[in-house]
Amino acid sequence: MMRRAFLVAVLATAFGSPLAAPLAAQRPGLVIQLPAAARVTQDGPLVHARNVLTDARMRELLEAGFPARLRYRVELWSDERFTDELxxxxxxxxxVRWRGTDQRYEVSQRVGERVLSLGTFQHIDDAEAAVERPLRVPLAAPARNRRYYYQASLEVRTLSVSDLDEVNAWLRGELTPAMRGRGNPGTALTRGVRNLTTRLLGGERREYSARSSVFRPPRAD
Incomplete structure (x- = not known):
């Protein structure tokens, strides 16, 4: 039920308009926006990345054909006196990956085993706008007399040549042994070429985090 609700939330926000405020002058990061106070027991927070693909090195790798993977995790915590509770x-x-066959960027989103297309774009700026669309995360707070907050994290990593098999499986929604590091990615020659290319180009990894303010759900009448 939780996963189904999340997929509905993804579909509802994936094709919505981006935030109206210009983000170009802002630092890269992760943003959490709480729902209206009267809705915190029905709606979860809005979460979106900000300027995470504007880095010159990140864009260089994307344009060279190295996909970028963004991993999000959002947690609902209660603010306790001694030890907070998850x-x-x-x-x-x-x-996000560059498709050289049709000269376009493809943006896809995966929730569980489901892969949803967020579109294909001619320009990297448009692909980044698709990445930055806010998502309503279905983590509403229980209607209890407690104080809560959200903690979010985002890892952005450019995948190496040796990860291309994983990318293909990712897009098929499969979890293959090769993705988990137990498969043979190819012959010794293929692995040597991949390792050399990876060392020459290198991979990039960025981490971002954000925490909401503490809030208390309204008491039920």
């Missing part, structure tokens, strides 16, 4: 979590991934 209640629920939501995770999803976004993949």
């Amino acid at each position: 209640h629920r979590t939501a995770e999803w991934e976004v993949l």
